[in-house]
Amino acid sequence: MKLDFDTWNIHVGTPHPFNDRAPTIDNGTDRSDPRRYYDADFMREEWEKVFCKSWLLAGAASDIPEPGDFFKFDIGPESFIVVRGDDGQVRAHYNVCPHRGSQLVTADFGSLDRFTCPFHSWKFDLEGKNIAVTDEETFRPEVLCHGHDLSSVRCEVAVGLVFISMDPEIGPLKEWLAPILPQLELYDIDKMYVVQHRRSDWGANWKGGVDAFAEIYHLHAVHPQTQCLMDDRTQIDLWPGGLSRQFVPFAQPASRYPDQETVNPGIQSMLADAGIDPETYTGTATEARAAVQKAKRKRSEQLGLGYERFSDSQLSDSVVYSLFPNVQIGCHPEAVFLHRFLPHESDPDQFTYDTCILYRHVDAPGYSAPAWMGLGEETDLSGETRPEIVHTGLGEPPGLGEVLDQDxxxxxxxxxxxxxxxxxxxxxxxxxxxxxxxxxxLDRRMNAGKGA
Structure with a gap:
């Protein structure tokens, strides 16, 4: 029997084109082979067929605003330099000198007018062209004719985010993102900047991370403290190419939560975020979500925030997108979070969880990122300083907040x-x-070329 989603999905709000459901995609009922989570041979094949053939989110374009600004992007066994050139274009190169294989940069961020190899001082311009070979006269011309520029990769920017691909034949980034690109563009991510960035090493396969973050079915068991202020049954949309989204309703209890009336401290905080004094709020917990939506519309009208482009649910909820293979983007009018699940270079039982929050400062009373994102008072929201990446190793308390630490x-x-x-x-x-x-x-990619 086919399940009617409307029998249990929470309606996301007043009808709005943004909330329109995507055409149904039926992915069947088969079980996936669990070897994908732990088998070393599967991991090696996955690297070649998935990661080397996909668009990968490298970082935010706001991290490299000026010519010469760069950041380092590490994933699996590879490292890349993403740099803004003198012409303003963003490019990406393998972080390796063609001479003897030394990495060129080790810093997460920086600004240079050229890249100099720390081993033998070979130099390369921002476009990756070699501009100096130390003692070049000692090399036979036939040796250097093999090529001594940096090896570059495809690099494209969409909605303020930089993507790279190791596949020179891959289709355009915006063509792949087309089903969701107009939705992402509504959030003005290209006007945001990173205000928090954390990494932690986890003892699981990267796909376990994707699985845990791509559903909210587990909230009642793993994060019971969330049940009083966010619902866990809501709309899911799927698009070709491994793209998907889910609405996560905030400021109302889960439908399975026994108390739908009491305005608990969590919902009180969300009311205050929207400019509603919890002490004077007279509605129920179930009615708080609609009150938040109405208050944010009023604030937008007063401050000229342009929230008329958003649906009601966008004003209160987290709209979370999955980008195959390893990215989730959680969108809110005031801030966006990025989750990346980075595979370990050789161990299928480890991955690195990379998360950052992007924010756009508006100098207006009451305007801020959602309080539940956990940005402390010490956080610089001005965009004047790029925060350091806080990295915790395997076995160390990640300190990501109660919910993420539980995961x-x-x-x-x-x-x-x-x-x-x-x-x-x-x-x-x-x-x-x-x-x-x-x-x-994932299976489609892994089975490509194997025949029927």
């Missing part, structure tokens, strides 16, 4: 269970439709 504690347990002979592969519900969609795209 980091749980995923190694899930990873260990995935290796059990008793686990035959996941059994996904319709609430986990984004997971099935992700793994269907």
């Amino acid at each position: 980091s504690d749980l995923l190694p347990i899930v990873q260990k269970g995935a290796r059990s002979r008793g686990f035959k592969g996941p059994l996904w519900s319709e609430q986990e439709g984004r997971l099935r969609h992700f793994h269907a795209e």
